[in-house]
Structures are given as C-alpha cells and as structure tokens.
Amino acid sequence: GAGVSQSPSNKVTEKGKDVELRCDPISGHTALYWYRQSLGQGLEFLIYFQGNSAPDKSGLPSDRFSAERTGGSVSTLTIQRTQQEDSAVYLCASSLVGIGGQETQYFGPGTRLLVL
Amino acid sequence: DQQVKQNSPSLSVQEGRISILNCDYTNSMFDYFLWYKKYPAEGPTFLISISSIKDKNEDGRFTVFLNKSAKHLSLHIVPSQPGDSAVYFCAASGKSNRDDKIIFGKGTRLHILP
Numbered sequence: 106g107a108g109v110s111q112s113p114s115n116k117v118t119e120k121g122k123d124v125e126l127r128c129d130p131i132s133g134h135t136a137l138y139w140y141r142q143s144l145g146q147g148l149e150f151l152i153y154f155q156g157n158s159a160p161d162k163s164g165l166p167s168d169r170f171s172a173e174r175t176g177g178s179v180s181t182l183t184i185q186r187t188q189q190e191d192s193a194v195y196l197c198a199s200s201l202v203g204i205g206g207q208e209t210q211y212f213g214p215g216t217r218l219l220v221l
Numbered sequence: 222d223q224q225v226k227q228n229s230p231s232l233s234v235q236e237g238r239i240s241i242l243n244c245d246y247t248n249s250m251f252d253y254f255l256w257y258k259k260y261p262a263e264g265p266t267f268l269i270s271i272s273s274i275k276d277k278n279e280d281g282r283f284t285v286f287l288n289k290s291a292k293h294l295s296l297h298i299v300p301s302q303p304g305d306s307a308v309y310f311c312a313a314s315g316k317s318n319r320d321d322k323i324i325f326g327k328g329t330r331l332h333i334l335p
Contacts, residue, residue: 109264138322147225148265148310148325161322196264207253207272207314210323212264 107131109213111197117219118187126182126216130199137180138200138210139164139172143193151195154180187220194218224248225313227326235334240298242329244311247292251315255323256285256296259308268309269296298331306333 110129118124130137139151150164154174165171169188174180184191194217198210226245234240246254252273257265271278271285271294278285284297298305311326 140325145327147223147227147327148312150322150324153322198264207270209267209270212257212266214262214264 109197109199109211111195111213111216113216114214115217115219117221119221120189121186123183123185124187124218126184126195126218128180128182128197128199128213130178130180130197131211132178134199134201134211135177136200136202136208136210137174138198139180139182140196140198141193142196142215143190148196151182184218187218189220192218192220223326224251224324225311225326227309227311227329229329230327231330231332233332233334234301236303237300240296240301240305240331240333242296242298242309242311242331244294244296244326245292246294246313248313248315248324249292251313251324253314254285254287254294255312255314256283257310257312257325259310259328265310301331301333303333303335306331 112127137154140148152172153161156177157174169185172182194215196215198212200208200210255270256268258268259265269280269283271287276287287294308328308330310328312323314323
C-alpha cells in the first residue's frame with residue numbers, strides 16, 4: 106500500500122499484560138514518529154526515529170514503554186505490564202527526511218488500545 | 222502546560238457559511254504552524270501550513286491567518302461543505318523545541334450542518 110499502515114487496528118488487553126503495536130511507514134521515509142491520543146486530549150508525542158536510531162525518546166511516559174525500528178522500516182511500540190491509563194489511540198507517522206516540524210508527516214489509521 | 226491551545230472543543234457551522242477555527246500558542250520561538258484534519262477511525266492528514274515569515278496562506282477553500290504579536294492563528298474554511306466535518310488539530314514547531322518536533326493542540330470538532 107502507499108500509506109502508513111498499523112496493526113492491529115484494535116487491541117483489548119487485560120491490565121498487566123504486555124502489548125506490541127506495529128507500524129509500517131511509507132516506503133523510503135527515513136523518519137518515523139509515534140504519538141498517543143488519549144480521550145479528550147491532543148496528539149502526545151512519544152518517540153521519533155531517524156533510520157533505526159531514536160534521537161528523541163523524551164515523550165515515552167514510563168520505562169514500561171519501548172520502541173524499536175529495524176531495517177529503517179517497520180517499527181514496534183511495546184507496552185509492558187499495561188495499565189488502564191495506557192488506553193488510547195496510538196498513532197504512527199512517517200516523513201521523508203525528518204527535518205523537524207517543517208515536513209509533512211503522514212499518519213497511519215492508529216491502533217485503539219483498551220486496557221481492562 | 223499546553224503550548225498549543227484550541228479552546229473550542231467543538232464548532233457547528235451551516236453548510237455554505239464560513240468556518241473559523243482558532244488556535245493560540247504560548248512559545249514565541251515557534252516558527253512554523255500546521256493544521257491537520259482527522260476523520261473518525263483514520264489518522265490525521267495534513268491540511269495547510271504557514272511559516273512565521275507570512276501572515277496568510279491560502280489553498281483553495283482553506284486559508285490560515287497568523288498573528289504573531291497575539292500568538293494566534295486561525296483556519297478559515299469557506300464555503301463550508303459537509304465533508305469538512307472532522308476534528309481539526311492545530312500544531313506548531315520551532316527550533317526551540319526539543320528536536321524540532323511538532324506540538325499538537327487538543328483539536329476542535331467541526332460539524333457542518335445541512
């Protein structure tokens with residue numbers, strides 16, 4: 106496909122379980138971003154990848170959150186020991202070069218996570 | 222502390238009239254501003270942007286106005302159409318941000334009434 110894809114589209118899990126969210130960016134895009142949108146909130150920045158490295162992890166809310174990117178393409182966001190406050194829509198975006206905020210980011214449809 | 226504020230959670234406008242969505246920011250170092258549009262169950266899509274060296278940028282029915290002294294920008298949609306019903310996010314970036322990332326507002330839900 107031509108756009109950013111994310112899987113799963115919906116995930117329901119029990120508190121304390123680990124979850125893994127996947128993002129396939131647009132082919133050739135070197136920059137990849139993860140955001141979170143909680144109910145009634147804006148888009149909260151989580152982490153930014155330039156290639157396979159993450160120069161900015163400042164938005165990760167706790168050490169239960171981690172992300173990796175391999176081959177300069179697919180990225181996975183892992184949440185360990187999920188808590189109810191982790192329930193949100195997790196959005197992935199990619200951009201061609203990653204020159205900061207002056208480059209259009211293309212978003213995937215998001216993964217809706219519900220922690221019971 | 223929110224650096225980008227969209228104080229109206231929702232807005233209803235009659236079809237054919239002008240929709241005006243407002244956004245305020247607090248960081249005077251922001252130098253680039255964007256609007257994204259989001260439909261339910263979809264990711265946000267880029268709509269229009271403006272650099273701080275300009276005070277207006279127009280693209281078809283969409284115009285963004287920037288008032289740097291007031292730290293305020295607005296998105297005008299005219300005429301409003303049913304397909305414009307969506308959530309609109311204002312966003313800002315600048316060299317003062319850590320790694321130039323975009324800071325998003327909470328969004329305004331626009332309802333276009335028939």
